[in-house]
Amino acid sequence: MKSKKRIVLAYSGGLDTSIILKWLQENYNAEVICYTADIGQKINHKKIISNAKKFGVKNLIIKDLKDIFVKNYVFPMIRGHAVYEGVYLLGTSIARPLIAKDQIRIAKKYKAYAVSHGATGKGNDQVRFELGYHYFGPKIKIIAPWRIWKLKSRTDLINYAKKNGIPIPKDKKGAPPFSIDDNLFHTSTEGKVLENPKNSAPEFIHQRTVSPEKAPTKSTLVSISFRNGDPISINGKKLRPAKLLEKLNQLAGKNGIGRVDLVENRFLGIKSRGVYETPGGTLLILAHRAIESVTLDKETMHKKDSIMPRYAELIYNGYWYSKERFRLQKIIDSRKNKVNGTIKLKLYKGNITIESRVTKSKAYSIKKVSFEENKSFNKSNVERFINFHKKKLKN
Numbered sequence: 001m002k003s004k005k006r007i008v009l010a011y012s013g014g015l016d017t018s019i020i021l022k023w024l025q026e027n028y029n030a031e032v033i034c035y036t037a038d039i040g041q042k043i044n045h046k047k048i049i050s051n052a053k054k055f056g057v058k059n060l061i062i063k064d065l066k067d068i069f070v071k072n073y074v075f076p077m078i079r080g081h082a083v084y085e086g087v088y089l090l091g092t093s094i095a096r097p098l099i100a101k102d103q104i105r106i107a108k109k110y111k112a113y114a115v116s117h118g119a120t121g122k123g124n125d126q127v128r129f130e131l132g133y134h135y136f137g138p139k140i141k142i143i144a145p146w147r148i149w150k151l152k153s154r155t156d157l158i159n160y161a162k163k164n165g166i167p168i169p170k171d172k173k174g175a176p177p178f179s180i181d182d183n184l185f186h187t188s189t190e191g192k193v194l195e196n197p198k199n200s201a202p203e204f205i206h207q208r209t210v211s212p213e214k215a216p217t218k219s220t221l222v223s224i225s226f227r228n229g230d231p232i233s234i235n236g237k238k239l240r241p242a243k244l245l246e247k248l249n250q251l252a253g254k255n256g257i258g259r260v261d262l263v264e265n266r267f268l269g270i271k272s273r274g275v276y277e278t279p280g281g282t283l284l285i286l287a288h289r290a291i292e293s294v295t296l297d298k299e300t301m302h303k304k305d306s307i308m309p310r311y312a313e314l315i316y317n318g319y320w321y322s323k324e325r326f327r328l329q330k331i332i333d334s335r336k337n338k339v340n341g342t343i344k345l346k347l348y349k350g351n352i353t354i355e356s357r358v359t360k361s362k363a364y365s366i367k368k369v370s371f372e373e374n375k376s377f378n379k380s381n382v383e384r385f386i387n388f389h390k391k392k393l394k395n
Contacts, residue, residue: 031059070244118145261274
């Protein structure tokens, strides 16, 4: 007997992907393999397994990618100080390339003819997933249900779930949930009351940060040590990448740090409003800039700053595997071997203060900058320097 064709579905076990699983089974004569990438999101393994078994899934794969995610995706992005449109630390954007890569690996392993995802037809994630699929598996078919099925809204989705006995989760107020994405780097919340930008974000939607008002009245001190541009320890204790970010999430989250409410310009041209929580990432990007300030020369730092908007946009748009992003990453990392030392931060009610910068680097010279020292800097050259730039004013 000829075996069925196979489809690998990026599966979370939640409402959307459970509906997609059922829909794929109804509309394609193929075995659906469910694939879950563990990148630090809240995972209920029993629920994922039981939900998949309800639909007769024979193959459910849960892959722990947390350290790979932080080391090979988050840390390079932190080294580039990537911030999209001034505020967004790209928590969702940076996760999709890794999931796509490993999903294609699974598809090749099981000789699947197609892969599928749960990204909506209006969002950015469909682009991010599919550019990753194309890069690693250009001959593998892509099934994007939100672009081809007859379910046109969240209401249609819920009605379909009720009809097929798919459990519908509730938010903290007992209603169907917001659209939520989370991983070890961030949590994003979209939809419902947030769709109207005049509405304040309800406090109950925040999942990993307390409000600054309810944060402790005593400050928290945290030291982050860097080697070759990457964080390696917290308060002198060396930690694996995933554990390090997890610890920073806890420290920042309990101090009300890492919240952003933004209206962003999606790649497809739609404006959307969301609430993002990136507590540990907020500490890391500030600490990394602080250690670079005492270890790198001006030209290197300014070059990095000049390419950052484009670098961030490439990540946001799903071009992590593009030649341009690789090229920019080389520029970003060209002097990372010089970025070594420790930054001490004070966390207090949503605020971060730099307490100290410690490094063996000689990039910062106390003798040259000191108001008490005149021998190390030749001020007689300054007049010639100014005169040179006076001439450039006329160019």
